[in-house]
Amino acid sequence: MILKSFVTAVIYFLFFSSANIFAQEIKERTETIITESFEKDVNFTFRKYTLPPNIKRKIEYIVKQKFFKDLLYVYKISLNDTAIAFGFLDNVIGKSMPITFFVLLDVEGNIISTNIIKYREPYGGAVSNENWNEQFTGKNSDSDFTIGKSVNGISGATISVNSVTKGIRKITLLYEEIKDDI
Amino acid sequence: MRYGFATLTVLVAMFMLQNIGFSQEFDFFEPHTTLGGYGELHYNYSKTEDGKSKKILDFHRFIIFFGYAWTEEWSFKSELELEHNLVEEGQGELELEQAYVNYHHANYLGFQAGVVLVSAGLINEYHEPPRFFGVERPFYNKVIIPTTWFGNGLALYGFASGFDYKLVVMEGLNSDKFSASSGIRNGRQKGFKADAENLLYNGKVDYLGIPGLKIGVSYIYNNAKGDSTTNQIGLAEFHAQYQKSGLYAAFEVGNISYDSGDIEASRGFYFDLAYDFGRFFQIQSKIIPFFRYTDINTAAETISGGNSEKEYHYTQWMIGLSFLPINQVVFKVDYGKKTIELGSVTTDLFNLGVGYMF
Numbered sequence: 001m002i003l004k005s006f007v008t009a010v011i012y013f014l015f016f017s018s019a020n021i022f023a024q025e026i027k028e029r030t031e032t033i034i035t036e037s038f039e040k041d042v043n044f045t046f047r048k049y050t051l052p053p054n055i056k057r058k059i060e061y062i063v064k065q066k067f068f069k070d071l072l073y074v075y076k077i078s079l080n081d082t083a084i085a086f087g088f089l090d091n092v093i094g095k096s097m098p099i100t101f102f103v104l105l106d107v108e109g110n111i112i113s114t115n116i117i118k119y120r121e122p123y124g125g126a127v128s129n130e131n132w133n134e135q136f137t138g139k140n141s142d143s144d145f146t147i148g149k150s151v152n153g154i155s156g157a158t159i160s161v162n163s164v165t166k167g168i169r170k171i172t173l174l175y176e177e178i179k180d181d182i
Numbered sequence: 183m184r185y186g187f188a189t190l191t192v193l194v195a196m197f198m199l200q201n202i203g204f205s206q207e208f209d210f211f212e213p214h215t216t217l218g219g220y221g222e223l224h225y226n227y228s229k230t231e232d233g234k235s236k237k238i239l240d241f242h243r244f245i246i247f248f249g250y251a252w253t254e255e256w257s258f259k260s261e262l263e264l265e266h267n268l269v270e271e272g273q274g275e276l277e278l279e280q281a282y283v284n285y286h287h288a289n290y291l292g293f294q295a296g297v298v299l300v301s302a303g304l305i306n307e308y309h310e311p312p313r314f315f316g317v318e319r320p321f322y323n324k325v326i327i328p329t330t331w332f333g334n335g336l337a338l339y340g341f342a343s344g345f346d347y348k349l350v351v352m353e354g355l356n357s358d359k360f361s362a363s364s365g366i367r368n369g370r371q372k373g374f375k376a377d378a379e380n381l382l383y384n385g386k387v388d389y390l391g392i393p394g395l396k397i398g399v400s401y402i403y404n405n406a407k408g409d410s411t412t413n414q415i416g417l418a419e420f421h422a423q424y425q426k427s428g429l430y431a432a433f434e435v436g437n438i439s440y441d442s443g444d445i446e447a448s449r450g451f452y453f454d455l456a457y458d459f460g461r462f463f464q465i466q467s468k469i470i471p472f473f474r475y476t477d478i479n480t481a482a483e484t485i486s487g488g489n490s491e492k493e494y495h496y497t498q499w500m501i502g503l504s505f506l507p508i509n510q511v512v513f514k515v516d517y518g519k520k521t522i523e524l525g526s527v528t529t530d531l532f533n534l535g536v537g538y539m540f
Contacts (some may be wrong), residue, residue, distance in 0.1 A: 095216070095218065096216035098210050098211060152427070
């Protein structure tokens, strides 16, 4: 009987968790980045933020890239009940698959870090390189994001570089619009 | 006792479902179809020393990319190519350049099965017009790495710690069609009822850990076989590309060794130097003049020796300009002079082109 219960539990686990293993990886990786990005112990809260249609349209028009969905995921990172940073988890489409990325901003809207959380394409995986992502640190909504000028490309990853760069710029613009709301 | 175990089962299931519900929020994937493509229209003008000239307008390539993703791991990707506008009486080509099932286990490991690409050099896998300088693909990528080189087979690929690798096993080459003028190029079977007796083995490693730099090597081995010949070939090549702060530089060098027939080796190299002057203006566009030097000899070493080693030895310099109003559209112009070592015969080349990718 114990064996039967154990087997049943294992079946439940395999059936449901195998379909969600990627989703768990994304959540764990994102939250690990948050905890490792700050020296002191910080608290963070997570919420889904529905994009106001007028703001969404405005940013999409400026950047020339649509948002992946009508909502994105926002982390508020606090120290002693004071917000010190915000994290945005979003996706862009590469050549054919979504690229999941995470942008950490300080309260002034300056990029603390960008990370590729999940890359699903056979080509262009180099956009997940830390030293490529480091070039975004310090940029904000007023910065230039032109590839080849202010943002270096990656040989063999043209489409992914274009998509991710636009995705990051969208986040900096979005923060300026919604910072009082989050 | 019985109820105890049942309760345990239900509790475990509820716990699992609760966690799954939360983690599902982070599952962004949905099955979908992808459409893409690229193409290029060329104007080619050439004039030889004796005054003979040729002018051609050619929609060289029209490619449709079609893909479908069932899951994050399993997808299908394909490229169908029409060359030179039509297929008629041996003119033009309709080719299935890529058509494979892709299993993406993780960034560090994936698998492809179907019509796959050889992994060698800078252009064979990344051949869309905005990605390279010059209206035509570099001559090196015609006769040393015969681009686009594809065939029926399998591939393993991955990216980890700045290293990008790919291993390919696919149909081999037809050695009957090797020639002094074009090396192994005409030996590609292109997936057409391909003779699978002697498979081709290919491995490539690139390092991309330094921003702007790609540097790599590859090797291809095939005991090529035709109806009347066999010829064991090995293609070793080195490639490097640098793109940073407006500077563009590319270098490729390769050597093909043959173990039978008159040709013992084909080899060549080229390098590009370019700079984006668009960065000095407040515009999105790129304005990139470039210089290329090429040295190719498809019969670099022959058993017969003498003039046979000079007849297909080309050197070429080229200057040109790529104008990209947006990153996906390019207008090109180039001018060059090609010299054949035997007799120092020169040909002037002038090309115009427009290309796109999406």
